[in-house]
Amino acid sequence: GAVVSQHPSWVICKSGTSVKIECRSLDFQATTMFWYRQFPKQSLMLMATSNEGSKATYEQGVEKDKFLINHASLTLSTLTVTSAHPEDSSFYICSARDRRRSTDTQYFGPGTRLTVL
Amino acid sequence: GQQLNQSPQSMFIQEGEDVSMNCTSSSIFNTWLWYKQDPGEGPVLLIALYKAGELTSNGRLTAQFGITRKDSFLNISASIPSDVGIYFCAGRQGGSEKLVFGKGTKLTVNP
Numbered sequence: 322g323a324v325v326s327q328h329p330s331w332v333i334c335k336s337g338t339s340v341k342i343e344c345r346s347l348d349f350q351a352t353t354m355f356w357y358r359q360f361p362k363q364s365l366m367l368m369a370t371s372n373e374g375s376k377a378t379y380e381q382g383v384e385k386d387k388f389l390i391n392h393a394s395l396t397l398s399t400l401t402v403t404s405a406h407p408e409d410s411s412f413y414i415c416s417a418r419d420r421r422r423s424t425d426t427q428y429f430g431p432g433t434r435l436t437v438l
Numbered sequence: 439g440q441q442l443n444q445s446p447q448s449m450f451i452q453e454g455e456d457v458s459m460n461c462t463s464s465s466i467f468n469t470w471l472w473y474k475q476d477p478g479e480g481p482v483l484l485i486a487l488y489k490a491g492e493l494t495s496n497g498r499l500t501a502q503f504g505i506t507r508k509d510s511f512l513n514i515s516a517s518i519p520s521d522v523g524i525y526f527c528a529g530r531q532g533g534s535e536k537l538v539f540g541k542g543t544k545l546t547v548n549p
Contacts, residue, residue: 327480353535364441364526364539365481414480418535425488426471427528427537429480 344415444540
């Protein structure tokens with residue numbers, strides 16, 4: 322398999338502050354990374370697709386000015402939650418697309434628990 | 439958005455029993471993936487399927503890509519307590535980078 326890391330694993334912040342979450346592919350280069358949000362007892366909801374060197378593509382209903390995504394290198398994508406509010410509290414998970422060899426799949430990071438007070 | 443029909447929603451079984459879950463769709467998919475998610479963790483890839491009819495095993499897990507390309511199933515044989523978790527199916531359609539997910543099957547294994 323492949324390894325994807327996320328940092329931090331959890332964060333608590335005050336309302337109105339911004340929080341940055343990092344997603345790294347550790348043993349492969351990922352031209353495409355994805356950011357998901359997961360509510361308790363629910364499936365994963367895709368927020369945006371992040372492509373290295375270009376602007377992210379956001380899903381319908383996701384505010385691009387609130388959830389800033391930067392994919393500056395082939396191994397790093399960041400999600401910044403700007404002016405966070407309690408309703409932004411959630412579990413955020415990234416994944417990286419591994420297109421090595423003849424297979425094409427996504428590997429997920431361990432997730433980041435965001436709590437906004 | 440689009441979502442796969444995954445069933446059952448939950449299962450309560452005794453240790454040692456076999457488990458079967460499946461995902462269906464009205465659309466064709468080129469890739470089927472099965473993930474397991476433990477509480478507070480990200481999904482972990484169990485099995486990836488790329489060809490219609492493909493049958494792939496990973497230890498006690500076996501998954502198949504349906505020949506119609508609209509369904510997939512996952513079997514777990516001789517379940518053990520550490521199999522507890524939520525299992526998600528995911529599919530990717532041709533020409534798309536995005537995965538479509540099922541709602542998950544929550545598995546509980548009683549020792």
